[in-house]
Amino acid sequence: xxxxxxxxxxxxxxxxxxxxxxxxxxxxxxxxxxxxxxxxxxxxxxxxxxxxxxxxxxxxxxxxxxxxxxxxxxxxxxxxxxxxxxxxxxxxxxxxxxxxxxxxxxxxxxxxxxxxxxxxxxxxxxxxxxxxxxxxxxxxxxxxxxxxxxxxxxxxxxxxxxxxxxxxxxxxxxxxxxxxxxxxxxxxxxxxxxxxxxxxxxxxxxxxxxxxxxxxxxxxxxxxxxxxxxxxxxxxxxxxxxxxxxxxxxxxxxxxxxxxxxxxxxxxxxxxxxxxxxxxxxxxxxxxxxxxxxxxxxxxxxxxxxxxxxxxxxxxxxxxxxxxxxxxxxxxxxxxxxxxxxxxxxxxxxxxxxxxxxxxxxxxxxxxxxxxxxxxxxxxxxxxxxxxxxxxxxxxxxxxxxxxxxxxxxxxx
Amino acid sequence: xxxxxxxxxxxxxxxxxxxxxxxxxxxxxxxxxxxxxxxxxxxxxxxxxxxxxxxxxxxxxxxxxxxxxxxxxxxxxxxxxxxxxxxxxxxxxxxxxxxxxxxxxxxxxxxxxxxxxxxxxxxxxxxxxxxxxxxxxxxxxxxxxxxxxxxxxxxxxxxxxxxxxxxxxxxxxxxxxxxxxxxxxxxxxxx
Numbered sequence: 086x087x088x089x090x091x092x093x094x095x096x097x098x099x100x101x102x103x104x105x106x107x108x109x110x111x112x113x114x115x116x117x118x119x120x121x122x123x124x125x126x127x128x129x130x131x132x133x134x135x136x137x138x139x140x141x142x143x144x145x146x147x148x149x150x151x152x153x154x155x156x157x158x159x160x161x162x163x164x165x166x167x168x169x170x171x172x173x174x175x176x177x178x179x180x181x182x183x184x185x186x187x188x189x190x191x192x193x194x195x196x197x198x199x200x201x202x203x204x205x206x207x208x209x210x211x212x213x214x215x216x217x218x219x220x221x222x223x224x225x226x227x228x229x230x231x232x233x234x235x236x237x238x239x240x241x242x243x244x245x246x247x248x249x250x251x252x253x254x255x256x257x258x259x260x261x262x263x264x265x266x267x268x269x270x271x272x273x274x275x276x277x278x279x280x281x282x283x284x285x286x287x288x289x290x291x292x293x294x295x296x297x298x299x300x301x302x303x304x305x306x307x308x309x310x311x312x313x314x315x316x317x318x319x320x321x322x323x324x325x326x327x328x329x330x331x332x333x334x335x336x337x338x339x340x341x342x343x344x345x346x347x348x349x350x351x352x353x354x355x356x357x358x359x360x361x362x363x364x365x366x367x368x369x370x371x372x373x374x375x376x377x378x379x380x381x382x383x384x385x386x387x388x389x390x391x392x393x394x395x396x397x398x399x400x401x402x403x404x405x406x407x408x409x410x411x412x413x414x415x416x417x418x419x420x421x422x423x424x425x426x427x428x429x430x431x432x433x434x435x436x437x438x439x440x441x442x443x444x445x446x447x448x449x450x451x452x453x454x455x456x457x458x459x460x461x462x463x464x465x466x467x468x469x470x471x472x473x474x475x476x477x478x479x480x481x482x483x484x485x486x487x488x489x490x491x492x493x494x495x496x497x498x
Numbered sequence: 499x500x501x502x503x504x505x506x507x508x509x510x511x512x513x514x515x516x517x518x519x520x521x522x523x524x525x526x527x528x529x530x531x532x533x534x535x536x537x538x539x540x541x542x543x544x545x546x547x548x549x550x551x552x553x554x555x556x557x558x559x560x561x562x563x564x565x566x567x568x569x570x571x572x573x574x575x576x577x578x579x580x581x582x583x584x585x586x587x588x589x590x591x592x593x594x595x596x597x598x599x600x601x602x603x604x605x606x607x608x609x610x611x612x613x614x615x616x617x618x619x620x621x622x623x624x625x626x627x628x629x630x631x632x633x634x635x636x637x638x639x640x641x642x643x644x645x646x647x648x649x650x651x652x653x654x655x656x657x658x659x660x661x662x663x664x665x666x667x668x669x670x671x672x673x674x675x676x677x678x679x680x681x682x683x684x685x686x687x688x689x
Contacts, residue, residue, distance in 0.1 A: 333606050354666055362622050409532040
């Protein structure tokens, strides 16, 4: 037993010494590298990622995977310092890159020698990119049972119950030696017994009438009101991602809301302001963004538009629709009124799929016009009129209806 | 018989009132969908059936007279920097208009002070040149802080690499207002 133990102990000591030596050997080297690489990474992220990735994927410029193997250090430094000079000097490789990337001149960077060596160290040792393990796509969507399924189950239970009770009754009757009845016979018998009493009939029909009236009333009030209308759209565009998480202003895409009756649906070129370079979404991957490219003929691989492509419109489903006999103007409300988009459209920046938030009924319009004060500050156009109004309604709140905001012809003409 | 009729009616109403994904009922549908063309609708007149038309080639819409006659090329960019003049006066009204427009159209990429930190989360747009940068030479041959109004107007109109062109979203007057505000930000110091 003992000698064996001794050998084990020796082995352990020997191993740990070996490990220590290896660690001591590696440490200074990796430390040296680590320093260079982290400050190189910082430089890269501050200056280069707008146009380059560290993979082979092309952005504005080429992906930089393995550049340090393709070009010598001196050449790379010259290129980064001033690529235009290098091209002008007739360097063949420089000219080839310039031609391949649509003659876009790269910004010149005046880094110090130390910064250059840091940056090149980072380029030679890019971080290992971890594969994303779980994609949010695969999360199963749990949905509650639909109302009709529930109703069906309840009615099935009721039918079974009737069947069981009747057969129970029949069993008892046959045990007593009486005549048995079929299910319809029982039901009809019970039914005529029930309606033979007048109070029963009155009671039931009263309840029935109330329910019917309620349904009819709700149904009629709902005619032409499409609150919560939430159709699925041809492209699964998420306002939550764009307006919420990325904080893009509503006016960036709906730029005509300030100028026109309509808050315009952005044409695809506005999408392309960002999606020329952002080709993959965080939830739907490339499928939904590809639909923009399909509509306008853009090839995300080469980042060019396809020649002679027949473009087709993206047919968004309209959600907010006023009847044609009611006039509404966005610019009037957004610019003169200074109303936030969310006041009528609700928390759009939290909606993945857009729905109609407000009723858009006349009652809804009128109520707001009765309560909203007129925005007089910074509106020099109507100074004279505003003075008159202030004179007329001394001390009172001057709301939209006080200056004719409830006139029929304001909206119906 | 009477009861049976009521029961059938109510079942019918129950079934028909349950759909939630359609638009529901409209009163007088032809008042909702009148024959006049809606902005984004379809029509039978044009081959592509799109109601939203482009302006006729060679025409200029009222209020859209050109104040900037340079093309997208680098030569034109340099020329614009030298020669283009902002038709607007640099007064506080124009600058504050420019600021409001800047917050709608530029801030999410360039940040509130034009020195980065915009709300866009994508890595490509986490790196933008700072307007007040006075070290890095750019395609203009100058630093960002020395860009002329023509350079800035050109960049807004035609874009540059990862920054898209904003000509379709902003009128020329609005662009000149933004230029005035960006020129304020060029003087901004983050110390």
